[in-house]
Amino acid sequence: MPTDRPDHDRQSENSLWIACIARIRDDADEAAFAQIFGHFAPRVKGFLMKSGASAALAEECAQDVMATLWQKAHLFDPSRASAATWIFTIARNRRIDALRKARRPEPEDINWGPGETPDQSDVLALEQESARLAEAIAALPAKQKTLIEAAYFGDLSHSEIADKTGLPLGTIKSRIRLALDRLRHTMN
Amino acid sequence: MTHHIAHHLTDPLLMAYSAGTLPEAFSLTVAAHISLCDECRARLGAFDSIGGEILENGDVSQMAGGSMEAALAAAKCGAAAPVRPPSKAGILPAPLQDYVGGDLDAVGWRPVGMGVRQAILHTQGGATARLLHIKAGAAVPDHGHRGIELTLVLQGAFADAGGRFARGDIEIADEDLDHTPIADAGIDCICLAATDAPLRFRSWIPRLAQPFLRI
Numbered sequence: 001m002p003t004d005r006p007d008h009d010r011q012s013e014n015s016l017w018i019a020c021i022a023r024i025r026d027d028a029d030e031a032a033f034a035q036i037f038g039h040f041a042p043r044v045k046g047f048l049m050k051s052g053a054s055a056a057l058a059e060e061c062a063q064d065v066m067a068t069l070w071q072k073a074h075l076f077d078p079s080r081a082s083a084a085t086w087i088f089t090i091a092r093n094r095r096i097d098a099l100r101k102a103r104r105p106e107p108e109d110i111n112w113g114p115g116e117t118p119d120q121s122d123v124l125a126l127e128q129e130s131a132r133l134a135e136a137i138a139a140l141p142a143k144q145k146t147l148i149e150a151a152y153f154g155d156l157s158h159s160e161i162a163d164k165t166g167l168p169l170g171t172i173k174s175r176i177r178l179a180l181d182r183l184r185h186t187m188n
Numbered sequence: 189m190t191h192h193i194a195h196h197l198t199d200p201l202l203m204a205y206s207a208g209t210l211p212e213a214f215s216l217t218v219a220a221h222i223s224l225c226d227e228c229r230a231r232l233g234a235f236d237s238i239g240g241e242i243l244e245n246g247d248v249s250q251m252a253g254g255s256m257e258a259a260l261a262a263a264k265c266g267a268a269a270p271v272r273p274p275s276k277a278g279i280l281p282a283p284l285q286d287y288v289g290g291d292l293d294a295v296g297w298r299p300v301g302m303g304v305r306q307a308i309l310h311t312q313g314g315a316t317a318r319l320l321h322i323k324a325g326a327a328v329p330d331h332g333h334r335g336i337e338l339t340l341v342l343q344g345a346f347a348d349a350g351g352r353f354a355r356g357d358i359e360i361a362d363e364d365l366d367h368t369p370i371a372d373a374g375i376d377c378i379c380l381a382a383t384d385a386p387l388r389f390r391s392w393i394p395r396l397a398q399p400f401l402r403i
Binding site: 162 | 200215248251255258266267269283287312
């Protein structure tokens with residue numbers, strides 16, 4: 001796993017993807033699409049294969065995921081999720097659809113208020129928090145990291161996750177606080 | 189802003205929902221709770237960001253030649269995704285309204301006796317979801333569980349050995365809990381309940397009725 005990238009690289013990478021998605025949204029920019037495709041499509045494919053999809057199915061789904069990114073570019077909010085997180089949620093939903101043929105009920109959207117463009121300081125705070133989370137995950141002992149990955153690849157059921165002790169969930173505490181602050185700030 | 193919620197989702201449930209591995213009935217219950225609970229919404233955001241990290245740092249598998257052009261063509265021939273309309277206020281949170289086809293007045297209740305009515309929601313994959321309507325002051329027959337039962341309160345409140353549960357609260361009952369939930373007096377209690385195994389009733393009348401009621 002390439003985990004030796006320093007924080008600021010991760011942040012500037014995310015800023016690049018945010019800019020690509022904005023260009024897709026505003027200008028239907030095909031070069032921006034090619035750029036973000038080059039980075040994420042092989043990762044989505046790898047993720048889906050780890051989740052039990054054949055290479056052919058993973059290829060097809062990865063193309064779908066990237067096409068969905070194009071069509072949903074206007075729904076991406078960089079103050080609520082990093083580009084990687086947003087693309088993960090699209091890939092996960094595609095996997096549920098393809099491998100389990102089930103629906104994915106989603107929580108009600110909240111009204112984020114009149115501000116159409118997200119506050120730049122919120123985007124920055126989220127990027128810093130994501131970089132910190134990446135660092136924390138990278139620093140985990142191999143056994144714990146494998147356990148978390150197994151949960152996300154669909155190799156652990158809910159009760160198996162519940163039975164495993166030592167899931168290092170402390171790493172996400174500050175990420176939660178940030179999101180909660182932001183929710184409260186939005187609603188007030 | 190959501191009001192005070194005392195009983196929340198567990199980390200394993202949120203992680204499994206984020207990973208996309210819960211049965212549909214449980215996902216529906218989790219989505220309905222998060223619709224009412226800012227704290228769990230924030231926690232879900234953190235679990236999703238773990239997924240983002242795993243995607244970012246995981247295996248890379250080379251795409252076939254021409255795949256970018258194919259994806260671009262597919263993207264451009266579809267329409268932009270619609271913005272989800274703001275949900276209509278109601279007793280049922282939006283994900284539940286999607287299943288019911290409306291708010292409470294669209295629910296097709298069936299009496300199951302003992303002051304309880306239910307409506308089974310159509311979900312796939314090994315767990316069942318139902319809406320329960322419990323008359324104010326009535327008790328649900330004493331029962332235990334083989335698997336897990338998630339109960340989300342949507343209106344009114346009930347109390348059992350696990351405490352008191354009001355709108356937005358979720359009770360997570362496992363094999364160790366035998367309980368007899370009793371609805372508060374005053375207002376009828378409406379809940380969403382999801383189970384991944386049949387309930388075990390203590391007394392023979394509900395046990396006898398079980399196959400017919402599908403509980």
